[in-house]
Amino acid sequence: MGIIQEFKQFLDEYKVMGLAIAFIIGAALTTLVQSLVNDIIMPVVSPALSATGDWKASVFQIGPITLKWGSFLGAIINFVIIAFVIFMIAKLILREPKVAKK
Secondary structure (H helix, E strand, O other), X not given: OOHHHHHHHHHHHOXXXXXXXXXXXXXXXXXXXXXXXXXXXXXXXXXXXXXXXXXXXXXXXEOOEEEOHHHHHHHHHHHHHHHHHHHHHHHHHHOOOOOOOO
């Protein structure tokens, strides 16, 4: 058995092409969801969090230590929104009444 044949079997056995396609689509979906969060949802949420609208730049200074709590809060909000959107997409694609651990 030649190396080329072994390589083809490897690709088939581990479904590498399907994984590569899923990775590329996942990266594109991530960009799309980040745009949804940053360009559509956050402009609506930002005024509720800060009167100046620049709440992501908020810091808490303790001597030489700077805690960027606004940036961290923004990352948490982004994560929750992205996770929810991915959950809804998975629920729609899988068409199951409950997304369950298998």
